[in-house]
Amino acid sequence: MVDLREESTSSLxxxxxxxxxFLAVVGSLFALFxxxxxxxxxxxxxxxxPVPALLWFNTGVLVLSSVAxxxxxxxxxxxxxxxxxxxxCAGGASAVIFLVGQLLAWRQLSGAGYFLASNPANSFFYLIxxxxxxxxxxxxxxxxxxxxxxxxxxxxSQIRLSVELCTIYWHFLLLVWLVLLGLLTGWTDNFVxxxxxxxx
Amino acid sequence: MVDVPFDTVAGVxxxxxxxxxxxxxxxxxxxxxxxxxxxxxxxxxxITAMSIGMVALVLSWxxxxxxxxxGTFSFIDPNQYLQFITMHGMxxxxxxxxxxFLGGFGNYLIPLMVGARDMVFPYVNMLSYWVYLLAVVxxxxxxxxxxxxxxxxxxxxxxxxILSGTPGQDWGIILMLASLILFIIGFTMGxxxxxVTVLQARTRGMTLMRLPLTVWGIFTATVMALLAFPALFxxxxxxxxxxxxGTSFFMPTLVEMGTLTKYGGGSPILFQHLFWFFGxxxxxxxxxxxxxxxxxxxxxxARKNIFGYRMMVWAIVAIGALSFVVWAHHMYVSGMHPxxxxxxxTTTLIIAVPTAIKVYNWVLTLWRGDIHLTIPMLFxxxxxxxxxxxxxxxxxxxxxxxxVPLSDTMFVVAHFHMxxxxxxxxxxxxxxxxxxxxxxxxxxxxxxxxxxxWVSFLGAYAIFFPMHYLGLLGMPRRYHDIGETAFVPxxxxxxxxxxxxxxxxxxxxxxxxxxxxxxSLFKGKEAGGxxxxxxxxEWQTPETPPGHGNWGKExxxxxxxxxxxxxxxxxxxxxxxxxxxxxxxxxxxHP
Numbered sequence: 185m186v187d188l189r190e191e192s193t194s195s196l197x198x199x200x201x202x203x204x205x206f207l208a209v210v211g212s213l214f215a216l217f218x219x220x221x222x223x224x225x226x227x228x229x230x231x232x233x234p235v236p237a238l239l240w241f242n243t244g245v246l247v248l249s250s251v252a253x254x255x256x257x258x259x260x261x262x263x264x265x266x267x268x269x270x271x272x273c274a275g276g277a278s279a280v281i282f283l284v285g286q287l288l289a290w291r292q293l294s295g296a297g298y299f300l301a302s303n304p305a306n307s308f309f310y311l312i313x314x315x316x317x318x319x320x321x322x323x324x325x326x327x328x329x330x331x332x333x334x335x336x337x338x339x340x341s342q343i344r345l346s347v348e349l350c351t352i353y354w355h356f357l358l359l360v361w362l363v364l365l366g367l368l369t370g371w372t373d374n375f376v377x378x379x380x381x382x383x384x
Numbered sequence: 385m386v387d388v389p390f391d392t393v394a395g396v397x398x399x400x401x402x403x404x405x406x407x408x409x410x411x412x413x414x415x416x417x418x419x420x421x422x423x424x425x426x427x428x429x430x431i432t433a434m435s436i437g438m439v440a441l442v443l444s445w446x447x448x449x450x451x452x453x454x455g456t457f458s459f460i461d462p463n464q465y466l467q468f469i470t471m472h473g474m475x476x477x478x479x480x481x482x483x484x485f486l487g488g489f490g491n492y493l494i495p496l497m498v499g500a501r502d503m504v505f506p507y508v509n510m511l512s513y514w515v516y517l518l519a520v521v522x523x524x525x526x527x528x529x530x531x532x533x534x535x536x537x538x539x540x541x542x543x544x545x546i547l548s549g550t551p552g553q554d555w556g557i558i559l560m561l562a563s564l565i566l567f568i569i570g571f572t573m574g575x576x577x578x579x580v581t582v583l584q585a586r587t588r589g590m591t592l593m594r595l596p597l598t599v600w601g602i603f604t605a606t607v608m609a610l611l612a613f614p615a616l617f618x619x620x621x622x623x624x625x626x627x628x629x630g631t632s633f634f635m636p637t638l639v640e641m642g643t644l645t646k647y648g649g650g651s652p653i654l655f656q657h658l659f660w661f662f663g664x665x666x667x668x669x670x671x672x673x674x675x676x677x678x679x680x681x682x683x684x685x686a687r688k689n690i691f692g693y694r695m696m697v698w699a700i701v702a703i704g705a706l707s708f709v710v711w712a713h714h715m716y717v718s719g720m721h722p723x724x725x726x727x728x729x730t731t732t733l734i735i736a737v738p739t740a741i742k743v744y745n746w747v748l749t750l751w752r753g754d755i756h757l758t759i760p761m762l763f764x765x766x767x768x769x770x771x772x773x774x775x776x777x778x779x780x781x782x783x784x785x786x787x788v789p790l791s792d793t794m795f796v797v798a799h800f801h802m803x804x805x806x807x808x809x810x811x812x813x814x815x816x817x818x819x820x821x822x823x824x825x826x827x828x829x830x831x832x833x834x835x836x837x838w839v840s841f842l843g844a845y846a847i848f849f850p851m852h853y854l855g856l857l858g859m860p861r862r863y864h865d866i867g868e869t870a871f872v873p874x875x876x877x878x879x880x881x882x883x884x885x886x887x888x889x890x891x892x893x894x895x896x897x898x899x900x901x902x903x904s905l906f907k908g909k910e911a912g913g914x915x916x917x918x919x920x921x922e923w924q925t926p927e928t929p930p931g932h933g934n935w936g937k938e939x940x941x942x943x944x945x946x947x948x949x950x951x952x953x954x955x956x957x958x959x960x961x962x963x964x965x966x967x968x969x970x971x972x973x974h975p
Contacts, residue, residue, distance in 0.1 A: 198504040202504070205580060209611070212610075216615050227650075229649030308633075311622070
């Protein structure tokens, strides 16, 4: 009758579980955008827009940003405060470059006459890149706070968790971006078609 | 899973308490206004939700006045009627029920029931409330902007939601969508707290399978809401862009007032899919916490353990999972493929299985129990009856061939009011009468409570039972004035007048309830720590109302489930969850 075993709550820190739950919410958000995209692209007025070459550069920068944060994370595990601060600054700077690159890609598109409201493909392009960018900006706030702590002279052990959480979030957003890029460039069209045929 | 070494003499070592981790308010402002204490946030959520809920109640009065006595009230024109419908529905479903169950009950009960000092992210929890308040303010402001609130119906279907001809096309719809987006952001902050607190902040011995069912209900509903609200978020953002920037996510090519609009090619059905992918889970987001609360009320007030606890937990989880694959049963008349409808009819009917399991288990809990007809128990019984009622008409509407003729009639209105209006509200009232003594230290007045219960319960049936009949006659919903129509006999108009009078009386009874809430705060009978003799952890706090940090110096240790009532061979008729087993005194727990 009386069971005194303690089923312990898992030993992970609450913030990490919280981030996991949050990523599930964000994942659900993007999954729904992608479903809406794949349903809408099937209608007759859809005109796929040319993908600016700049997006490839941006993707490379975002990969670098993730690599830099991974660097910071590894440094944090080795208590190497110097490595952490280099990794965080490089990661933050490249994320900012990515965002600027996205804005330039927008300008190129609108300069070429692909406005937000002129075709649903354009609307989705602007909307999805904007939502992804906003999530990255939210991440930059967290990254900025962590970096500020490092610059104010925090110990590696005090910020290890923050660095780890930022790194997880960055990798997640990179993954989301790669999926979105596949969608926006039309790579995944065949896959989307298969899914749609399964459903209808 | 870590086995704690258990020594019958020494017992379980006490939990380490991180006192420094707890947030401490320093001033009146941070204690009562910008508080990070989940209990204060819960009360803030509840008061805000009930206040905006009163607005929705008044709107329902106005609608009933128009329906019962058409032509008498010249100040209700067709546009306003549509605005009243929209705001009533939206407020009741999202800003009242969702916020009250998760933000109100969730915030108050989760930390106390799992034996935690507070939510795991108190600051985010505070932000959650303030963003919710902002959403409510934005929503309420639509009553005062030019053009008034949107009249698109709570489903906000495009294209009509953003075209001229629908009231509130200027500001109403924009602010409504903005308010929904804010609500979702605020809810996500709160929801992260509820989930992580249940997963990570349970006290020692509080295994998942020892959680009270209230926590299971709120937990599962929160997980569902976190996954379902993004669909509403996506739909709202895209509809907002269609309205503001002229995109055509949802807007088809159409002519408005004789001129071709700038829209073209969009799919209104896409909106419906997104909306109902949120909208159906939403039904269970308000039903599952109600299920949990009712399970606890029945067990406590019938002095009997809940029948089939594990089955109850799995039924909650199964309902939560299934509710994500039934959304298109709201769209049978949208012109979908018949096989698609067949699939969704099947999944819809399958949900009846876990739901019926729950109802049987409630009834079996009552079976040969020592039933005390306290006010919470009365409301719990009313919930079961009402939910069964609404569930049965749900079986009608879940079938495509039955739904098609009944769609857009008063039958649908009667169905969803029974199942997700009256039933969850009964659970809310039951929960408030049950936990008010813990929140305030005083009992609610019994006589006023009896009055409130009987008028609300019988009155709700006087309103909604006849409404099924009107629906079967073919009376359409959302009509300002039915006029002289061949298929609607004169008796139906009399019935409408009767229902309207009942609605006014039921509304009045809620004012009595509000009076009781305030009066009892000062004049109510002293409750003591555990007036109902309940076993779950929230009744075992050292102080009532629970102090900051909930548990005094040491966190409680849990040795058993929350339903040890009338255990054979034990002197008292209940055993608290933190009561050590025989041969192990409480002191022995920390040598």
